[in-house]
Amino acid sequence: MTQKNRIAGGQIDRNTTCKFTFDGRTYAGHAGDTLASALLANGVRLMGRSFKYHRPRGPMTASSDEPNALVHLRSGARTEPNTRATTTELFDGLTATSQNRLGSLSFDLLAVNDRLSTFLTAGFYYKTFMWPAAFWEKVYEPIIRRAAGLGTLSFEDDPDVYDKGFLHCDLLIIGAGPAGLMAALTAARSGAEVILADEDFRMGGRLNSETYTIDDAAGADWAAATVSELANMPNVRLLSRTTVIGAFDHGIYGAVERVSDHIATPDAGKPRQILWRIYTQKTILAAGAIERPIAFNNNDRPGIMTASALRSYANRFGVAVNKRTAIFTNDDDGHRTATDLHAKGVKVIVIDPRADAPRARDYEVLAGAQVVDTMGRLGLTFAKVCLADGTERIIECGALGTSGGWNPNVHLTCHQRGRPVWNDALAAFVPDDLPAGMTVAGAAKGDMSTAGALAGGAQAAHSALELKGRLPAIPQAEDAPVNITPFWYVEGASRAWVDQQNDVTVKDVKLSHQEGFRSVEHLKRYTTLGMGTDQGKTANMGGLAIMAELAGKTIPEVGTTMFRPPYTPVAIGAFGGRHRGQDFHPKRLTPSHKWAEEQGAVFVEVGNWMRAQWFPRKDETTWRESVDREVLATRKSVGVCDVTTLGKVDVQGADAADFLNLIYCNGFAKLPVGKARYGLMLREDGIAMDDGTAARMAEDHFVVTTTTANALSVYRHMEFVRQCLVPDLDVQLISTTESWAQYAVAGPNARRVLEKIVDQDISNAAFSFMACANITVCGGLRARLFRISFSGELAFEIAVPTAYGDALIRRIMTAGAEFDITPYGTEALGVMRIEKGHATGNELNGTTTAANLGMGRMVSDKKDSIGSVLSRREGLNRADDLRAVGIKPIDPTQPVPAGAHLMISDGPVDAAHDQGYVTSACYSPNLGHHIALAFLKNGEGRIGETMRLVSPLTDIDVQVEICSAHFIDPKGERLRA
């Protein structure tokens, strides 16, 4: 198809032809076109179907506030639904398809909804689909969702990447129209760091769509020259294709830059979009204004659009939507469209409800007239006009521009709960209460002339930056006053669309009022007016005006709904940035990771850490085989496990011991140098927070360990205590979790292995249970040794600077070879600690006290410590409180799973008779059956009792015996060996 509607002029590159397809048909356009302008150039007005009634729709605007012309852009995994054809930059190879239809765009079977419009009024499904209730989820909702809605997702992974970035400036200018450009010039020439952002791919704003001159140049040429000057200034950053989506606290703005949306496929590694966070001292909002339509019968046919859109298509894109065009306007701006179109050879007629409408010599003006209806199945063909004398006239036209006045674009001024105020002269809301640091200029402020915008932009920059001296010279430009008579809708219209995206009519607004939904916020929710991808940018004012009239109020009395970020829709991918898939969060690798990989370890994520879970051997077919082997080998001879992930906090200072005495519920003040002690931290409310050890390396130096999971929260807690609760203590903290590679060497032969590595005497006499020391290994490398045991075996934890962690694990394995040393992972670690009855995160689960854990006597009453007072609350110290116990099955083949609950053997099984629950469970290869740790009411007095362990959800009902939680070496003889 030829570009039959293409006319002379515009800012497209006619030397660059772009072929594209829409609904499978190939068309041609030019670089500089949008998808909408190119389709219109080819005579295509029908671009979509409406949300509810599936009525034929074409573009209403030439900008981002477009409600109708939404398409699926691209194909396959790159399909992007709900893309505005009016802002989609044309490129060679672009593929678009229409959406929300059943059948072809021209013959949409769901258009039957339009025939049923009498029943599908606002809130119809609230009233209609109430019975039977069970039908809602399975029947009604799926049908409604299929029949309504916009585009659909591809349900494939997005193959493109998105970035997030950060920018800093003195002045952010939003909008590169005349006000924004003049503000940028003024600010940039002062030396300020300026960011000028505009959502369009061509800066200049309305200057690109008008025929005005600035000084002696065309407005668009002045804009291009100004942009060129700014581009050459090192203190200016021009961000075209960038939409500022939100104004947030402290001078932070969000902006989406569409880096690669205007090409078919982003280059490898290049982002498709960047979500910028812009930090600025000052902001000038120069976002212009949005023309609003007038509601009349069948005002939604393809070919009917705002008058300014017709002007944009003609002046900027060189497209006459139709050679016969009508303009329906209540203000002088609509007449500009008529003048421009007439000058381009379009046959124009103006319908102006004002009796004193301006006359024109070149085209007909019907003063005092109104458009009352339109005709045309898939596009406008005729308009019916009621003349001033009450007679009707049918006008043949394929395009109809409506102009009901302009709304200053106040959106971003309201993101921090600012409310705009009403301006009678403009019949529109203008900004009032602004975010800190923001000023508004140009049409966004209500200065509707080009001269006003230029002067306002310069003044705004001058004031925002507190510049000295005179304002720069302001170019000469048109300065026409606003001349408008408010006119929102044509009386008597039955199907007049207020919100075209959501298919909300004047009648729907009246119904909302009639049924009591009169608050503007209720109106929005009941009718969906102002929702959707355009958020009612062309609709809200019409709805407010009708509601005001019905309520007998003024429009400002009715008020506006809240404007919230984002200004226009943002792809979820832009919010996610690079944090997706494998890169969703960073990984932390242990010092032995490379070596563990070489051993074929299976890894598990523990927070961000990747820990070896077990080390399978070739002949092992299940994880249990590997874990059982690792446990048995460790208890029989010796095993080694990377425990670097445990949190480590370096605590130094003259008052370090006093500090730990406060942090831990048990005593640390008298811990001798060279000794470590198990410590339990309580929260302020007396509940157990974390446990670990603190080793006294010197009089004024401790090394505190935490659980892996709580390393960060414990460190944060300690810093809070240090800085806020005891700032007078001389104590310094710093995390050293990653500074030291630490390995647990456990088992009867642990000492023999380490004696081959450690340079000092580590015999039981020289280095007894719970000893700690700074040592050297392998002939002089600085290291630390702790004689602590999580497994219950004779065990040490040895630490070296992380860079030597890889070398040390290899050396340990070499030294241990003669003892068949076995590396073990977190599963074996877990089994051994359950066998030993040691608590961990499963037991310190945020609800348990020291008493529950069987450590009640650790809470010292001889000193003050965090949580100790509240741990003595009556409610936490009842006679039948939970106590940690062990569980073993009566039938040794039965499992005793975690999460199951304990019930009295012959009692009822329900929550009211719950006796306790299992926290940790495993198969013990040493005992030959499953074991578990549990919390049981009055547990310590019920050792030997037979109970039922049940889980009704998983059909578990097992007879178990209550026993000591210490299944292995209850006297602790092994670890002291």
Add this chain to the structure above:
Amino acid sequence: MHDLIPIPALGVATQTIGTITIAENAGVALASVAARRGRADICADVLTSILGAVPDVGKAVLHDPEAGFWMAAGQWMIGAPMDTHEDLADQLKAKLGDAASVTEQSGGWVVFDITGAAMPDMCEILCNAPIRRMAAGDVQRTMIHQLGCFVIRRAADDHIRILGPRASAGSLHHALITAATAVA
């Protein structure tokens, strides 16, 4: 003399992407210094004798062989060549005595040197450091790919040094590569 061989945090070769060069620097020894209560003056005197000045808030002192930057109130990170200062913490403790708490940090960090004309563009994609406003010796603590890092503007205009958590060296390096590719 021990015979254990240290390995770098990542051990990757230097990469050049466009104008940007990303190099792991395994030759930096690190130790943190925190002034003890009531001993700030003595600590400052010692630091001045070592570095030439006490790093101010948000600043580094790019001194040779030792350099340092401010980490928190009364706390600094000191760096020096690993070849000559592997026992940096012990050296500092010997000079500072009870005036400061000294903690070895060499194993806790991975160090990347990033140079090239597009370094500022890359930095803007990476983190919230106002890189174009930072002068030589400015330091910013910031998040890169969810990792707490230090960004140090070095003497050359196109050079930053990033200190990140060693255990996440791979993730951090991946973030650097992707950012460099994005702006190349």
